[in-house]
Amino acid sequence: MDSVRSDHTPATRGGAAEPRWRGGPAAAVKILVAGGFGAGKTTLVGSVSEIRPLRTEEELSEQGRPVDDTSGVETKRTTTVAMDFGRIDLQPGLALYLFGTPGQDRFWFVWDELARGALGAVVIADTRRLADCFPSVDFFERRGIPFVVAVNCFDGAERFEVEEVRDALDLDPGIPVLLCDARLREDGKEVLVALVEHAAAGRHRAATARA
């Protein structure tokens, strides 16, 4: 893709976005990177893109309890939710944004928004604590969001076959499971390509089913 790369825009905005192409994105897609604490989400996003921190302040209003607007700001309690994101310029005008999801359990309300319109998700499984990724798998299964499982191979961790992991996670046979080292850019790329191919195959199946 040398002809494309020659379009490269020199970095003009030190430390900030350094778009590979002039003009910036005209279209954007997103992929989520999920998994338990310490599974390698930040590492994976960082290995394939320039990672940046992102935070949001969300209101914690108890379910069903109306927020009393007249009593002022003091009654509002917010919490900071931090996550990772990175941008990959795929071709002129097309950007892929990766979002490392914030912790499971506490921040489902953020997940819902993150997942809306997502191309798909990578669930990182750490074989030392496989159960940590169950909630992520459940989440994407329930919402019908295409996902792949990336088994992060930590040093010293027992090696598992892909099929063992699939069984342990009780995954549909169609869901790709890949072994990876989240620190390696090539592995990260491979996982993302597998996800998008999986999403494309699902699209194809859905289209044929409708025809």
Place this chain on the structure above:
Amino acid sequence: MAESKVATDGPGVPAGREVPDGPELPPGAQESARAEQADPGEGPEVDLFRPRAQAEERWFDDEAGPVVRLYSMTGGRTRPVEEGLFDLISLITAARPGPDSGGVPAHGLTPEHQAILTWCRHEPLSVAELGSFTDLPVSVVRVLLGDLYDADLISVTRPVPLAELPDERLLRDVINGLRAL
């Protein structure tokens, strides 16, 4: 559990970190932002904001940081104008002032509004990037973007709708783009 560490995990915002006094501006943007502020031109007057709360009024939620400052930035508003308009990957571009508009009206624009406009003046940036670059929470950026949108100062490109059947060519482009990295 371990997830309570999430706020300090990776390059996230350290817990209890104070929000800096002004938003971060793109390198070299300071001067042009000032210049525009000095000369508001003939554009329509936009009354976006009530005065900011005094610094002494700030108080700190142990988890959330300086809440009052953030609320004063948004006038206490927390919801975007239109549901889904400011998705994390919606692309924002500062509207190009028309030949007769006399430039961007600076009245009523806070430094935070200015910073957002400056960041996305030359190319579209996602809502997520604007949050990260200005060092403001996305929730706050959304409210500020709502103001700018109402004042016709930005244009918004919503994300490609992928809900049911993402476009086959788009998926192919994504795959090829990833392979070429």
